[in-house]
Amino acid sequence: MIVVMKEGAHQEQIDNVAKLLQSKGLGVHISQGAEKTIIGIIGPKERVFELPMETLPGVEKVVTVSNPFKLASRAFHPQDTLIQVGDHVIGGAHPTIMAGPCSVESREQILEIARFVKQVGGHILRGGAFKPRSSPYSFQGLGEQGLKYLAEAREETGLPIVSEIMEIETLPLMSDYVDVFQIGARNMQNYPLLRAVGKTNKPVLLKRGLSATIEEWLMSAEYILSEGNPNVILCERGIRTFETYTRNTLDLNAVPVVQHLSHLPVIVDPSHGVGKWKYVTAMARAGIAAGANGLIVEIHPNPSEALSDGPQSLTLDNFASMVQEVTRISEALNAVGEDLYVAKN
Numbered sequence: 001m002i003v004v005m006k007e008g009a010h011q012e013q014i015d016n017v018a019k020l021l022q023s024k025g026l027g028v029h030i031s032q033g034a035e036k037t038i039i040g041i042i043g044p045k046e047r048v049f050e051l052p053m054e055t056l057p058g059v060e061k062v063v064t065v066s067n068p069f070k071l072a073s074r075a076f077h078p079q080d081t082l083i084q085v086g087d088h089v090i091g092g093a094h095p096t097i098m099a100g101p102c103s104v105e106s107r108e109q110i111l112e113i114a115r116f117v118k119q120v121g122g123h124i125l126r127g128g129a130f131k132p133r134s135s136p137y138s139f140q141g142l143g144e145q146g147l148k149y150l151a152e153a154r155e156e157t158g159l160p161i162v163s164e165i166m167e168i169e170t171l172p173l174m175s176d177y178v179d180v181f182q183i184g185a186r187n188m189q190n191y192p193l194l195r196a197v198g199k200t201n202k203p204v205l206l207k208r209g210l211s212a213t214i215e216e217w218l219m220s221a222e223y224i225l226s227e228g229n230p231n232v233i234l235c236e237r238g239i240r241t242f243e244t245y246t247r248n249t250l251d252l253n254a255v256p257v258v259q260h261l262s263h264l265p266v267i268v269d270p271s272h273g274v275g276k277w278k279y280v281t282a283m284a285r286a287g288i289a290a291g292a293n294g295l296i297v298e299i300h301p302n303p304s305e306a307l308s309d310g311p312q313s314l315t316l317d318n319f320a321s322m323v324q325e326v327t328r329i330s331e332a333l334n335a336v337g338e339d340l341y342v343a344k345n
């Protein structure tokens with residue numbers, strides 16, 4: 001449930017409402033908007049019904065929120081969440097471009113890619129050091145050495161880095177290197193891992209599970225938020241459907257749906273979404289046109305020799321063209337500006 005305070009309600013009135021709720025053992029989450037303050041209530045609604053909420057000074061109304069996710073919901077937090085990563089902000093009108101190889105393979109490889117990402121205007125460098133491979137015999141990543149190469153690439157280019165964390169045991173190690181933790185599709189419902197990254201203050205890129213509904217995905221975000229980390233970026237990366245021509249089916253429906261249901265930024269991964277490089281740029285354009293807050297894309301100087309996900313990796317030249325194309329689309333959207341329909345309420 002949420003309490004909507006009247007426009008211009010005083011701080012004292014807000015504090016009174018919060019204190020009353022807390023005195024009954026209910027959790028409180030205050031979201032101060034430009035005009036109105038929303039007080040999210042965490043706990044059984046029967047307990048709220050016993051309180052004279054709507055008679056309290058400054059209260060406009062009490063609304064029942066039917067979603068099982070609370071902290072992730074737009075009802076609790078009407079304004080978009082913006083996430084600071086280094087000098088860059090994720091969320092808002094300007095899409096974030098994250099790019100890099102599926103796996104860090106060598107020092108030379110990641111440095112060459114990082115320089116290129118920087119040169120064409122990318123914002124964040126991706127690269128897997130611990131890889132969740134379908135086969136135990138496939139390349140599993142360079143581990144800590146890969147993280148060291150990523151850190152060197154950040155040092156040289158200034159690009160923050162995002163890399164996947166697979167196990168709680170590696171949290172201290174990963175924390176020393178990465179700017180953003182990636183939770184992969186396969187771990188979207190690894191609740192202990194979600195809680196562990198929720199206890200840190202680093203942003204978390206939460207990929208949608210292979211067969212997860214939007215509600216299950218948002219409940220996973222709720223795990224992270226409920227531990228106190230507000231910096232969750234959602235990533236649509238394609239889901240399993242009956243279609244086998246592409247690796248997954250990129251569910252672009254999820255972009256406006258999530259933006260309606262949640263205040264968290266949502267980005268699109270067209271690489272895993274389609275699994276074939278030829279279609280990646282088209283779906284990157286579509287993701288931005290749908291209103292995504294950014295993209296995460298796999299690129300490689302020589303995709304045919306990549307140690308993982310070569311078939312879906314863009315060459316550096318193709319990536320440069322993709323950046324130009326999505327920039328033009330985003331500029332066109334921003335030119336439409338206020339008239340653009342965004343499903344927020």
Ligand code: PEP
Nearest residue numbers: 102184185186207237272
């Ligand atoms: C990846 O980003 O390389 C990856 C393994 O992604 P996903 O978890 O979406 O499969």
Ligand code: MN
Nearest residue numbers: 102298308309
């Ligand atoms: Mn990959």
